[in-house]
Amino acid sequence: xxxxxxxxxxxxxxxxxxxxxxxxxxxxxxxxxxxxxxxxxxxxxxxxxxxxxxxxxxxxxxxxxxxxxxxxxxxxxxxxxxxxxxxxxxxxxxxxxxxxxxxxxxxxxxxxxxxxxxxxxxxxxxxxxxxxxxxxxxxxxxxxxxxxxxxxxxxxxxxxxxxxxxxxxxxxxxxxxxxxxxxxxxxxxxxxxxxxxxxxxxxxxxxxxxxxxxxxxxxxxxxxxxxxxxxxxxxxxxxxxxxxxxxxxxxxxxxxxxxxxxxxxxxxxxxxxxxxxxxxxxxxxxxxxxxxxxxxxxxxxxxxxxxxxxxxxxxxxxxxxxxxxxxxxxxxxxxxxxxxxxxxxxxxxxx
Ligand SMILES: Nc1ncnc2c1ncn2[C@@H]1O[C@H](COP(=O)(O)OP(=O)(O)OP(=O)(O)O)[C@@H](O)[C@H]1O
Ligand code: SF4
Ligand SMILES: [Mg+2]
Numbered sequence: 578x579x580x581x582x583x584x585x586x587x588x589x590x591x592x593x594x595x596x597x598x599x600x601x602x603x604x605x606x607x608x609x610x611x612x613x614x615x616x617x618x619x620x621x622x623x624x625x626x627x628x629x630x631x632x633x634x635x636x637x638x639x640x641x642x643x644x645x646x647x648x649x650x651x652x653x654x655x656x657x658x659x660x661x662x663x664x665x666x667x668x669x670x671x672x673x674x675x676x677x678x679x680x681x682x683x684x685x686x687x688x689x690x691x692x693x694x695x696x697x698x699x700x701x702x703x704x705x706x707x708x709x710x711x712x713x714x715x716x717x718x719x720x721x722x723x724x725x726x727x728x729x730x731x732x733x734x735x736x737x738x739x740x741x742x743x744x745x746x747x748x749x750x751x752x753x754x755x756x757x758x759x760x761x762x763x764x765x766x767x768x769x770x771x772x773x774x775x776x777x778x779x780x781x782x783x784x785x786x787x788x789x790x791x792x793x794x795x796x797x798x799x800x801x802x803x804x805x806x807x808x809x810x811x812x813x814x815x816x817x818x819x820x821x822x823x824x825x826x827x828x829x830x831x832x833x834x835x836x837x838x839x840x841x842x843x844x845x846x847x848x849x850x851x852x853x854x855x856x857x858x859x860x861x862x863x864x865x866x867x868x869x870x871x872x873x874x875x876x877x878x879x880x881x882x883x884x885x886x887x888x889x890x891x892x893x894x895x896x897x898x899x900x901x902x903x904x905x906x907x908x909x910x911x912x913x914x915x916x917x918x919x920x921x922x923x924x925x926x927x928x
Pocket of ligand 1: 614615636637640642
């Protein structure tokens with residue numbers, strides 16, 4: 578967890594929200610007409626100054642949710658709200674909201690055109706949004722310099738004429754982040770922002786994100802496979818499985834006292850828990866397929882509680898196979914699991 582003082586505005590209106598969000602794609606695998614239900618009923622709020630980590634295994638829908646939040650994917654159903662205002666998919670309104678919520682992608686090399694200078698790469702956003710020198714805005718140079726400086730590339734003028742191959746991997750990622758910052762966004766949506774970087778520069782980029790939150794109150798959704806990264810940077814964690822958020826809470830709540838068997842399985846393979854001597858919970862069953870989401874609890878074919886008979890003993894096995902746990906509320910501490918919900922309920926007759 579971040580060691581910074583908590584700058585989030587408790588109770589403030591979320592800067593970014595989704596409500597009952599669904600995104601379905603035509604299946605890539607030619608499975609008849611089955612569609613990949615990549616995001617399948619998600620509610621999520623991000624408060625001003627809050628960093629939320631979105632974790633889950635490959636293919637669970639993290640990037641699709643991230644792209645829907647930035648207006649790059651049009652939902653099949655449900656709403657995305659920026660600062661409480663529903664995103665409109667008409668081009669002008671969409672452009673305005675995209676300015677406030679900027680996507681930072683995993684691979685800075687792919688995100689940067691090798692023929693363009695750093696200056697051109699960072700100024701591109703201003704041009705797209707009609708705020709460049711060409712459009713009559715006089716302060717383009719100053720804005721580019723400020724964005725580079727905020728992204729830690731100082732003195733910024735020294736980087737203006739360099740091209741991506743003249744930069745290190747960490748510097749390239751800083752240029753991509755500067756390209757987002759130049760538009761003064763409220764939120765960064767960072768999809769695996771350090772996955773392609775050497776371990777030595779990962780910490781620097783994560784520290785940069787924490788500094789941006791501390792200095793400018795920037796909020797962020799950080800998509801990651803890495804629970805250690807979530808622990809180091811986030812205030813809150815949302816664990817995603819087959820298109821749904823199955824557990825949410827503060828970083829301490831979710832990572833030190835997980836309630837959903839899927840979160841427990843993810844955690845059990847992380848070194849910190851393995852070192853404590855806990856048995857890793859190996860997930861069995863087929864790799865999940867978003868074009869064929871199981872009935873009942875979507876995790877039931879792989880759930881260790883079902884496989885071990887514990888779900889039967891707890892009296893939830895029937896529901897595990899037939900009742901889909903409801904999507905989780907947008908904030909707070911929750912787990913989409915019948916066993917966890919029953920355990921949290923006060924026993925009958927107990928005051
Ligand atoms: N453009 C697309 N067309 C069809 N199916 C897609 C498309 N993009 C994603 N999918 C499918 O949607 C599901 C979710 O994909 P997504 O990329 O959002 O997952 P992810 O959690 O970001 O995975 P990873 O960790 O590997 O990046 C997957 O089953 C994927 O195959
Ligand atoms: S609802 Fe049942 S199958 Fe799903 S995670 Fe909980 S115990 Fe496992
Ligand atoms: Mg992805």
